[in-house]
Amino acid sequence: MINKIENQFKFIRIAISISIALLLAFLIISFVSKDPLFAMYNLIIGPFENIRRVGNIVELMIPLLFTGVGVSIMYSAGQINMASEGAFFLGGVAAAYVSVTFLLPYGIHPVVAMIAGGLIGGLIGLIPAILFVKFKALPVVSSLMLNYISYFLGMYVIHYIIFDPETGYLSSFLYKETAILPKLFSVTRIHWGLVIGLIVVVLGYLFLKKSKWGYAIRMIGMNPNFAQYSGINVGFYILLCQLIGGAIAGIGGAVEQLGMYSRFQYQKLSGHGFDGVLVAILANYNPKFVPLAAFFIAYVRVGADVMARNSDVPIEIVSIIQAVIIVFVASERFLAGWKHRKIVKASQERFASEEA
Amino acid sequence: MASVSHLFHLEIGVRIMSENIKVEEYILSMENITKIYSNGFIANKSVNFKVRKGEIHALIGENGAGKSTLMKVLFGQEQPDSGEIFYKGKKTNITNPLVALHMGIGMVHQHFMLVPSLTVAENMVLGVEPGKYGMFSYKEAVKLTNDISKKYNLPIDAEAKIMDLPVGFKQRVEILKILLRGVDVLILDEPTAVLTPQETDELFKQLKVLKEKGYTIIFISHKLHEIKKLCDNLTVLRNGRVTGTAKVSDLTEQEISKMMVGRDVFLTIKKDVAQPKETVLSVKNLSWVDKHGKRVVNNLSFSVRAGEILGIAGVEGNGQRELTNLIARLEENQIGEILLYGKSIAKQSIREIREQKISHISEDRMTFGTVYEATIEENIISDRFYKKEFNKNYLMDAKKIKNHVNELIKEYNVRTDSKDLPIRTLSGGNMQKVVVAREFSSDPKLVIANQPTRGIDVGASEFIRKKLVTLRDQGAAVLLVSADLNEVIEVSDSIVVMCDGSIVAYLKDAKRVTEEQLGEYMLGIKKQSDEELREVVHD
């Protein structure tokens, strides 16, 4: 009974948060737009208007699956590690290098590229953790610094090692065809990364919520003293989960390159790592909810994009919507009074019937 | 007609009378309070609770009876779902603790509400920071702290960080903090659970002084002798309901405990003479220096054998915590040796030590004993989750764990609706039962029990003490540290007394020890000779 109310409540809270965010978006749009209704229509219905746009949502969602799961694992140990950004970027660079320089058969080539991405991503995730465990340096600071290092390192590789002078802009050579991840459906650009991403979600969930390693990681995140007292090797698990989280983000970077691009052409950090933080918060650090959260973020982005192209509202509106939703979803107390009243009523009824 | 108006007058008369009583006699009256927590748990069921001005009123009951909840309602921390509160004759609506404090009601919580990274002085003045023009004057805060600590004779280092203080001192800060606020009604939720007998005596003196000055005190405790000694009246809660109120002087301790638990509780424990076997733990010339350079543990040597309970008596803060933490490897940089089955633990990890069937009940339940936000299940399995028996393939065996945990919840009588609730929803005593359930159920060969029954009601304490004896009879070595002298004497086979980080007495036969005798050693008035002390080392 009570559980039912809890679940209902979670659902309703998210639904209401989203409605409020949309309402707010509408208000703002009314100010800036000559035809707010049309803009709103594009924002909300636009993404579903044709199959290509639905495809866009899924394409945008795929990398977020990886970074969302990666960040969920990293943050579960209480580590505010932002290195997912650098890990994703360098994962992509590593995959680009493998795709450009290696000669490998179909099937094997992307796997090797992803492994390379995962390795470098794991390393990037690991560095702030080592600094924390050894020197008590706060990961939130060191990881942000590290992102710059990752960026310049990646650009160095692109610029000096696999640079293609023919294109006229900063990019790598074309990826070998053997390395490319095939498309899943012919109409859209949705690629095999979706399948890999969903596998990562399932494995991430089992790892974090159902395995002994995940248990240890979560206990450390909630009370490291307790974990230590119980005999859990705190330092080891912190390193382990930052490594795994970084590796997943790195694989994500590789998958994104091999699925969506034919050569490396990022000019700056892509932001997927930071979006992963957003997704992880929305998913309450539970990989189970990462697909939903990632889908939602992608949907809002595509909607804003459609709106910006078809109407007079700038794309930046999307940041506002995102921010509002996160504030509401993350605030425990929002609507808590309503939930409490419902539960009180249910309990009183149970109480009364027990008395009778 | 006449009779009707007569009745009418009578009714008014009664109403006036009862209102007068409220005004004059009861400073505080809670009526028909029902509190339902957000998970649907009904913690208070139509509770009526009245306190007279200038009395010390005991609120007692088993773990989870709803005492803290009722007081949180009074302090404005929880809102009742029905019922009314009258204070000084007026109906009031206490929406939050600031309102309560403003009205003159202050509360010292069972669990500390201090900011660990701030100093004592900073914590003392939180919310009432001294200083001019919006500037915070730290000097002033330190001065205020020192003044109040002198006034109430509760010494404290105003500039120490809270996180560096042992529990007893944290509690002291809490009490001082509320005294600083200048309240009329003091709610003390198990204040003595973490105090030493001496500190408790000191506190009681102060409370009596406060009472004479007209303060009203609500006092929660599981220790019957304290209630007899301190309180005027008592109210008993059971399962969220009031089951009785009485004058304390009309009752014996035995009767009070029966009112609480609903059955006779045996305050003494039956046990056979110990049959000590091989040495399990031996500590040799152990010292430890804290970061201020103080030798907190000073050249300790003793051993504990299988099949015996060695009690450590001592005023809290004389190195017991550091000693048990060193044995449990929570503290590093020991000088001297700690041997487990003859092997030094200096290079061993906590996991390795626990694998040798050592269990440890830490005195600090909130830091080491539990994860506040995790479920009861997650709290119970922390030392065994990785073991083969609880894992299948690469995942934890949810079903097996569930059965295991539910069995323990039943065996240790943890009052809860479900193992999947966060442990923070348990009452203080029930949290302690979870810790004890974990540490006693791993088939231990050495039990380090530091304040195992702290905050636990008489019924459950009896259970835990018996369990310690059972573990001993099954061949475990037990090292029992307790501030409760009665407990040390009752449960232990032999007793060691610690004072200022050193062992000052070894009393071979606990049966023949008196509290007075222990007291003399504890306060450093007497000390045994080195020869006598050497006997505590058995190899």
Ligand SMILES: Nc1ncnc2c1ncn2[C@@H]1O[C@H](COP(=O)(O)OP(=O)(O)OP(=O)(O)O)[C@@H](O)[C@H]1O
């Ligand atoms: N936040 C909460 N959510 C749900 N249930 C709660 C919460 N806080 C307390 N409870 C439940 O309410 C009951 C009463 O708890 P309370 O803390 O008032 O007990 P208590 O009488 O103070 O016990 P103790 O002597 O162990 O401190 C307990 O069974 C507890 O599990």
Ligand SMILES: [Mg+2]
């Ligand atoms: Mg309590």
